[in-house]
Amino acid sequence: MDAYYTIKDIHYVADSDWLVPAEDTEFARDASFGYKSSNLLGEEKTRGRIPASSVSSISINLLRKGGPDAAELRGKSFLCRTAASFVSTRIGIIPKAPILPKDLGINKERKGGLIVVGSYVPKTTKLVEELKLQCGHFLKKLEVSVDKLAMKSLEEREEEINRVAEMANLSLGACKDTLIMTSRELITGKSL
Structure with a gap:
């Protein structure tokens, strides 16, 4: 860090x-x-x-x-x-240790965490690559097309969101750790 x-x-x-x-x-x-x-x-x-x-x-x-x-x-x-x-x-918030499954009442045998990555910067991409390297064998990877979300029609945007949401629900329902990440290319709008 x-x-x-x-x-x-x-x-x-x-x-x-x-x-x-x-x-x-x-x-x-x-x-x-x-x-x-x-x-x-x-x-x-x-x-x-x-x-x-x-x-x-x-x-x-x-x-x-x-x-x-x-x-x-x-x-x-x-x-x-x-x-x-x-x-x-x-505001004086005292740091806490990360929340563990037991803190949420989740059974130890149950798996299925959700990781969401939106930043495209090289440092974040490097972290994602390391995550895939270390956990790729049991991690369901889902990539969201930024092009479809930002540059295509409203219908294509909704289809992309629904596609990824459905796949994530299936993966999490099967107790698999799931990574949802935006595509790595930078797409800028007209105002940038």
Whole structure:
């Protein structure tokens, strides 16, 4: 799993022994959520509507000494550009161990987990390939055509959804672990 760091308002992704500016990663080139700047004070997300000079940065020292309240007491509203773990940390959710079948009242002999993968980025594709390598012999693999979902007629879209849903239901009903993944090619709409 990647580790993320923000140092003097620049967002980095740890890659082995290196810190890579976020703008130099595959995530920055994502067709839907991409970005050009690692600087968190940048004007990019507001398309210049809010100039970087009017954005304030809250230091880690202020947060360590006074917590989130120390920043919020200044009477400001905050937009936080962060990693996914921020939300649970901010609202105080205590991390839990992954849910086990017994926690859900599922019999140990029963199988049939569902794995859904939508991201097409190379890192996700690499994870899917590793999953197939390690578990492919007992994993039912179902690929959803992004082309049919996004670029074809409503009828073809519904047929594709129904096809995959029916196959997944059969597989899960037979107590097989099932992987549903989007096709790996990037398809962009007219707005991108």
